[in-house]
Amino acid sequence: MHAQFCRFRLLSTVRFLNDRQSPNADPARRNRFHFRHAQRGSAVVEAAFLLAFFIVILYGIVSYMLPIMLIHTFHEAASAGVRAAVKVDAEAFPDDTSAYQEAATAEAISVAGNSLNWLPNEAKSVVLDNIVVSFDTVAGRTLITVTVSFPNYRSSPLSPVLKLPIPTIPPTIIDIPSLPDNLWARASQ
Numbered sequence: 001m002h003a004q005f006c007r008f009r010l011l012s013t014v015r016f017l018n019d020r021q022s023p024n025a026d027p028a029r030r031n032r033f034h035f036r037h038a039q040r041g042s043a044v045v046e047a048a049f050l051l052a053f054f055i056v057i058l059y060g061i062v063s064y065m066l067p068i069m070l071i072h073t074f075h076e077a078a079s080a081g082v083r084a085a086v087k088v089d090a091e092a093f094p095d096d097t098s099a100y101q102e103a104a105t106a107e108a109i110s111v112a113g114n115s116l117n118w119l120p121n122e123a124k125s126v127v128l129d130n131i132v133v134s135f136d137t138v139a140g141r142t143l144i145t146v147t148v149s150f151p152n153y154r155s156s157p158l159s160p161v162l163k164l165p166i167p168t169i170p171p172t173i174i175d176i177p178s179l180p181d182n183l184w185a186r187a188s189q
Contacts, residue, residue, distance in 0.1 A: 074148040074185035081112030081146040149184035
């Protein structure tokens, strides 16, 4: 049985080589072998295009996710800062409103800053310098507002920005991701 299989395998290999090399071989059969040979590298090229496409999609997801995550973190920090400022006892400063506002401001900035510990040091210092606590009187009650912002985020983003030319007349260059100038969030209580 094994000998028959080996003989069949040998004959089919010889037939294959003769068909590929013989000028008198059946043209349809010769083209079939040529087509298989010509398609050999197409899978690699298709995989390269798909890989590049998926890398661009992944970059888009990450580059748009980071500013959205920053804004969400700023909302959380501003809310935590307002809650901390409200907890400061106003009765401890019965006659000195400015001392109460200074104590509440310090507490709000401290708690909001602790919410931003995950930021890189350069970004964190910019954001900590731009936490604003304001006090307004509405209907006889004090309204405390905490604003957390990252000014000039477009000029110094945390993730790199791709600049892509668009073939229009005149040619334009777009930024991926298209970012706002300032990222900010505000909370009041």
